[in-house]
Amino acid sequence: MVTQIISTMETQANNGPGSAGILNGTNGEPDDSKTNLIVNYLPQNMTQEEFKSLFGSIGEIESCKLVRDKITGQSLGYGFVNYVDPNDADKAINTLNGLKLQTKTIKVSYARPSSASIRDANLYVSSLPKNMNQKEMEQLFSQYGRIITSRILVDQVTGVSRGVGFIRFDKRIEAEEAIKGLNGQKPLGSSEPITVKFANNPSQKxxxxxxxxxxxxxxxxxxxxxxxxxxxxxxxxxxxxxxxxxxxxxxxxxxxxxxxxxxxxxxxxxxxxxxxxxxxxxxxxxxxxxxxxxxxxxxxxxxxxxxxxxxxxxxxxxxxxxxxxxxxxxxxxxxxxxxxxxxxxxxxxxxxxxxxxxxxxx
DNA sequence: TAGTATT
Missing domain, CATH: 3.30.70.330 (RRM (RNA recognition motif) domain)
Structure with missing residues (x-):
């Protein structure tokens, strides 16, 4: 199986319009694949108004939503923007993706069509070799599917890997396959087996x-x-x-x-x-x-x-x-x-x- | 051995 490796290291917008392969118009839903964006890594204290203001500066917004915890009302650090004009969506990606806001570098990319199959596809990986970098980790996991995001946690002071990371796949089924294939396996040249499991769901907290x-x-x-x-x-x-x-x-x-x-x-x-x-x-x-x-x-x-x-x-x-x-x-x-x-x-x-x-x- | 991407 040939899969696309997408690095998230430069917070690139990594999924183009229609890239999820779901044809719009077949289920009565409006085709917003070229106008609907997802924005990640927003500062925790950004308000809906600030969010709208920032993305409204690009062009006319059809709708936008800063996603918040349903109970506490706290920002979850991401949101959606749907533009009227696909050109503005493209412009937003080109001009706002990678923008540094406070301590965060925001990521702006096309939203995948919402579906149950893309939920709960985030994996927690531990016991990684300390010398394995993000790209190598992605290469290890990419055989099981399309990677949406990846991260290796590092020591705040030394910057050295803590041997712990996250991999988010496009589809939950891909994540399941990665667990089957990689949990308990030793990466090439490593003596310690890695642990691969589903990441804790934040809603449980x-x-x-x-x-x-x-x-x-x-x-x-x-x-x-x-x-x-x-x-x-x-x-x-x-x-x-x-x-x-x-x-x-x-x-x-x-x-x-x-x-x-x-x-x-x-x-x-x-x-x-x-x-x-x-x-x-x-x-x-x-x-x-x-x-x-x-x-x-x-x-x-x-x-x-x-x-x-x-x-x-x-x-x-x-x-x-x-x-x-x-x-x-x-x-x-x-x-x-x-x-x-x-x-x-x-x-x-x-x-x-x-x-x-x-x-x-x- | 824990960050946060699906309205």
Whole structure:
């Protein structure tokens, strides 16, 4: 099998229009193979607006999207730009690929048509010979398919290889074949066998990432000395919950009128009585794209969630900006509210509270 | 023995 070796060492745009071999127009999808670009290695702090501004300077953009973590709203460091004119897409590659932004060198290339077959095609390779360079590693793997990206990790100080790398294939099936063919094999002239396996999927870390993010967010929001105890208390609670430790709020009687009064007085509002299902929480300032999974994942780490609901516009089916979450236990609901109210999700700041009873008109 | 490329 003859395959193309594509070096990513110079962050070259390496896949031309139609290079993925999928004919457009056969499935009713618009042919955007010559206008749709993927942009990689973006600085972590780049916003959607900056992203649009940078690529909009080339020509008219049909659409663009900075891809962000669905739960934390953090940039994932890549995005898509679809131009109106294919010439502008070409121009963007020629002028912006390799552009240095902060510590990153961005890569601009044509996006491959989205498909399940290209997902989860990233491999983690360890025990590589320390003298093997990126090109040699690519040559070793290229017999199994088309390589999209490759990287060898190096010591920050000495620059010497750590014997660890990544290889992303065009297709998952190619990655599978590479594992079969190379895992446990000794490269020519090496005495130690290499390990080849699928790279960890970043989405598997979102639970921990969320807690870390909340920890930082909460720490930033309670910096005043008067709130020091409150801050410590909340951060400890987050950590305890992450390890399944009983919440320190558990000493409070659950569903107790005293507890309700204390919160009511603090908030200055009256609460609906807990239903048999639990405590209803109002979540405001969700994006139009928000769905139920976001609410599950946001509130799940705090305890038992029995129901979530995103309120949608009847005609567009887009979120109207708010939703509800029902949690079984008062203390867990209170902790979720304390932690998530004011939480920044993407470019929005959430408002989270117990659902209040609407004042009835006289 | 861990960076981050599919909307």
């Amino acid at each position: 979102t639970g921990q990432a969320l807690l870390t993010h909340l920890y930082q967010t909460t720490a930033r929001r309670y910096t005043g000395p008067l709130h020091h105890q409150t801050q410590r208390f909340r951060l400890d609670s987050l950590i305890n919950m992450a390890y399944g430790v009983k919440s320190p709020l558990s000493f409070l009687p659950r569903f107790s009128p005293i507890t309700i009064d204390s919160v009511t007085n603090l908030a200055g509002v009256s609460l609906t009585a807990p239903t048999t299902a639990g405590w209803c929480i109002f979540v405001y300032n969700l994006s139009p794209e928000a769905d139920e999974s976001v609410l599950w994942q946001l509130f799940g780490p705090f305890g038992a969630v029995t129901n979530v609901k995103v309120i949608r516009d009847f005609t567009t089916n887009k979120c109207k900006g708010f939703g509800f979450v029902t949690m079984t236990n008062y203390d867990e609901a209170a902790m979720a509210i304390a932690s998530l109210n004011g939480y920044r999700l993407g470019d929005r700041v959430l408002q989270v509270s117990f659902k209040t009873s609407k004042p009835h008109k006289a």
